[in-house]
Amino acid sequence: MLLILTALLAGVTPASAAAPPARVAGTAMLVDNGPAANRITLVLIGDGYTADELPRFRAQAAATWQALSSVEPFRTYASYFDVRRVDLVSPESGLGPSSPLGMHFDCGGTPRLLCADDAAVSHYAGPTVGPTYMIALADSNAYGGAGGSGVTTLSAGSKDASRIIQHEMGHTVGGLGDEYDAAPGGQSDFPNLSTQDASALSSAHAKWWRWLGAADPSGGVVGTYRSANGLYRPTQDSIMRTLGAVYNLPSREAIIESLYRRLDTIDAATPPPQAGPVAPGRLLTVTPLPLAGGRRLAVSWTVDDRPAPSSALRDGGLSLDTGALALPRHCHAIVRAGVVDTTDWVRDEPFRQARMSASVAWSVGVY
Known part of the structure; x- marks a missing residue:
């Protein structure tokens, strides 16, 4: 009793009364679309x-993925993602000094900006x-x-949570900037923002010049629309300007290209091409x-660089x-399989050839 009283007078909470430390109660794969390496x-x-x-939390985590995978281009490319949930038990309810991830609002003096301790999240x-x-x-x-x-954050209980995560992942995955006034x-420096108008973009082959004049899913056409901050954006409206809108075409392209900077179009090939020659x-x-x-x-498919017979x-x-x-005896051929994403949401053909296509080859024949 004296020990407890002394500790309280000293401003220290005794170990027996301290809040339990944060702990991971378990993990779960919400979505398993394939090998984590690809x-x-x-x-x-x-x-x-x-x-x-x-x-x-589990319900909000499921709702977060549902919201993200319901908007294009994430909907079409949802199979490119695995989703893992980590059940972290906090010592106290809500955000505060004891929050294990250090999440807090008013980050950088912006009330609605929600930050986290990246190192704690990784830990x-x-x-x-x-x-x-x-x-x-x-x-x-709160909103x-x-x-x-860094770490993407979301106030999961906000009534706008589903629309917020769609916007924030545009920043995270596509490297997009805010288009609002x-x-x-x-x-x-963002792919969807520019200091130049349409004429200058076209002349310089810069930013979204390939999309100028294209009909956009957000309505209207792709051009250069000036925001109150002086920057040009590709369309009148988009998800990077208004929550609940859609990604415009230049932003969709940026997101898709980001995916292919990390992934290969080919998951697997059998037999393994590196295993050696393949018998007919x-x-x-x-x-x-x-x-x-x-x-x-x-x-x-090609055989010695010619289209393979459909038969x-x-x-x-x-x-x-x-x-x-029907290869002749004592002859061999190089059989190649090529895989390419032909989506019309990408107009950057050099990027498509460099990062959105891949091939594997086998040597077939009797030696």
Whole structure:
């Protein structure tokens, strides 16, 4: 009793009365779309949820992924992501000094800007394989979030949470800038912002010049529309300007290109091309990254750089029967499978050829 009284008088909480430390109660794969080495893993982790409040966090985590994967281009490319949830138990409910991820509003003097301690998020999220984005959910009903190069944050209890995460992941994945009038001026390094008008962009082959005049999903056409901060944006409206809108075409292209800077169009090839020559009669198979809705990337086959006969193709063009090539004895051929994303949401053809296509080759024949 004297020990407790002395500790209280000294302003120290005795160990027996201290709040329990933060701990990870478990993890769960919400979405498993394939090998982590060729997927982007979204790690969802919460701050300010006690053990009794974890069910709310789990529901909010599921809703976060649902919101993101419901808007294009994330909807079409949802299969490029794995989603892992980390159940972090906070010692106290809500955000505060004891929040294990250090999440807090008014970051940088902006009331709705929600920050987190990136190092703490990485610590509690644990090791990852392959490209990863961290999303920290705050147990708060206030409006707020943040996106960019660090941890993406979201006030998960906000009535606008689903629309906030769609906007913030535009920053994080596409490297997009804010298009609204109150955004800071002078920040034109983003792919969707410019100091130049349409004529200058076209002359310089800069920014979204390939899209100028194109009909946009947001309505109207792609051009250069000046915001109150002096910067030009591609369209009258977009998700980077108004919550609940859609990504305009230049922003969709930026997001898709970002995905392909991290992923390969080919998931697997059998037999492994590096295993050596393949005897005639074997079935060669290529597995491209899957798209949503049963769609897939374009697959083409060549034999010694000439189109493979259609009679040799199997499984809807994913496989080639080498036995159907009728190769002469003591001859060999190079069979190549190419996979490319032909989406019309990308107009940068040099990038498509460099990063959105890949091929594998086998040497087939009897030696």
